[in-house]
Amino acid sequence: MDNNDISKLLRLKRYEQPPAEYFENFLAEFQLRQRAEVIHRPFFQIAWDRLCRFLAPPSMPRLAMAGSFAVAVIATGSVLTWSDSETEGLTPSMPTIAQQAPAPSSPSQATKSAPAVQYVLPAEVVTYASRRSF
Amino acid sequence: METLDPSDNQLVERTQAGDARAFDELVVRFSPRLYGLIYNMTASHEDTNDLLQEVFAKAYRSIRGFQGKSSFYTWMHTIAVNMTINFLKKRNRRKTMSLDDVDNGILNDPDFIAATSNGDPSHSANLGELQKKLNESMLKLSHEHRAVVTMFDIQGMPHAEIAKILKISEGTVRSRLFYAHKQLQTHLQEFIKQ
Numbered sequence: 001m002d003n004n005d006i007s008k009l010l011r012l013k014r015y016e017q018p019p020a021e022y023f024e025n026f027l028a029e030f031q032l033r034q035r036a037e038v039i040h041r042p043f044f045q046i047a048w049d050r051l052c053r054f055l056a057p058p059s060m061p062r063l064a065m066a067g068s069f070a071v072a073v074i075a076t077g078s079v080l081t082w083s084d085s086e087t088e089g090l091t092p093s094m095p096t097i098a099q100q101a102p103a104p105s106s107p108s109q110a111t112k113s114a115p116a117v118q119y120v121l122p123a124e125v126v127t128y129a130s131r132r133s134f
Numbered sequence: 135m136e137t138l139d140p141s142d143n144q145l146v147e148r149t150q151a152g153d154a155r156a157f158d159e160l161v162v163r164f165s166p167r168l169y170g171l172i173y174n175m176t177a178s179h180e181d182t183n184d185l186l187q188e189v190f191a192k193a194y195r196s197i198r199g200f201q202g203k204s205s206f207y208t209w210m211h212t213i214a215v216n217m218t219i220n221f222l223k224k225r226n227r228r229k230t231m232s233l234d235d236v237d238n239g240i241l242n243d244p245d246f247i248a249a250t251s252n253g254d255p256s257h258s259a260n261l262g263e264l265q266k267k268l269n270e271s272m273l274k275l276s277h278e279h280r281a282v283v284t285m286f287d288i289q290g291m292p293h294a295e296i297a298k299i300l301k302i303s304e305g306t307v308r309s310r311l312f313y314a315h316k317q318l319q320t321h322l323q324e325f326i327k328q
Contacts, residue, residue, distance in 0.1 A: 006319060014288055016174070017170065
C-alpha cells in the first residue's frame with residue numbers, strides 16, 4: 001500500500017456531504033443568527049459601527065480606525081492643554097483682591113490704610129414700576 | 135487560486151460597502167467547500183454546522199479588514215482552519231463520524247469500486263466498514279496533520295495554497311503530509327490486507 005492508495009481512499013471522503021437542502025437552510029439560519037446578534041448588541045457598538053462606516057474607507061480595519069480615533073483625541077487634548085499654558089504665560093497675571101488689599105486687623109486701620117476699592121455697578125435705573133405696558 | 139476571482143472580489147467590495155446581500159451570495163458560494171473542510175476535521179455534523187455559522191459570522195465582522203492581499207478563498211479558509219483547530223483543542227475529545235450522511239454517489243466512484251472489489255467477493259468490503267476504517271484512521275492524526283490531509287487529499291488543494299492558509303512553508307506541508315500518510319498506511323494496512 002503506497003501514497004496513491006491512501007490518496008484514493010481519502011478522496012472517498014469527498015462524498016461525505018449533507019443533502020442539498022442543508023445549504024439552502026444554512027443561509028436562512030445564518031441570517032436569523034445575524035439578526036439576533038444585531039438585536040442583542042449594545043447601543044454603543046452599533047453606534048461605533050455606523051461611525052466607522054461613515055468615516056473610514058471600506059478597506060480600513062476597525063483596529064486602525066480605533067487607533068486613529070484615539071490618536072486624534074490625544075492630539076486634540078494635548079493641543080488644547082498647550083494653548084492654555086501658552087496663554088497663561090503671555091497674559092499678565094492679575095493680582096487678586098486679597099493680594100491687593102490685605103485684610104485689616106481693625107476697622108479704624110481699614111479706613112486709613114486700605115486703598116479705595118471701586119465697584120462698578122451696572123448703570124441701570126432702579127425702579128419698582130412694572131415694565132409691562134398694556 | 136493565486137488571483138482573485140472577479141466575482142468574489144466584487145461581492146467582497148459590495149459587502150464592505152454595506153451590502154449584506156452580497157455577503158449572502160458569498161455564504162452560498164463558500165459553504166459547501168468550507169463544510170467539507172470543517173467536517174473532515176471535526177468528524178461531527180453538529181459541530182460543523184455550529185462552527186460554519188461562527189466562521190461566516192467572524193468573516194462578516196472582519197471583512198472590512200480584508201484588503202485583497204490574498205484571495206478571498208484563502209482568507210476564508212484561513213479563518214475556518216484556525217477556528218476549527220482552536221475548537222478541537224478546546225473540545226479535546228474524539229467523536230465518531232456519522233455514517234448515515236454518506237452520499238450515495240460514492241457507490242459509483244471508480245476509486246471506491248476499485249478499493250472495495252478486486253474481483254474476489256471475499257476481498258470486497260462494504261461501504262460502512264471502509265468509511266469506518268477511514269474515519270478511525272483520520273481521527274488518530276493530530277489536528278494539524280488532519281488539516282493538511284483534509285485540504286490536500288480530500289479537497290485537492292495544492293501545497294502552495296495550504297502553506298498560505300496555514301502560514302507555514304511548503305516544505306512543512308510536504309513533511310506533514312508524508313508523516314500523516316505514513317500513519318494512515320499503518321492504520322489501514324490490516325484492512326487492505328484482508
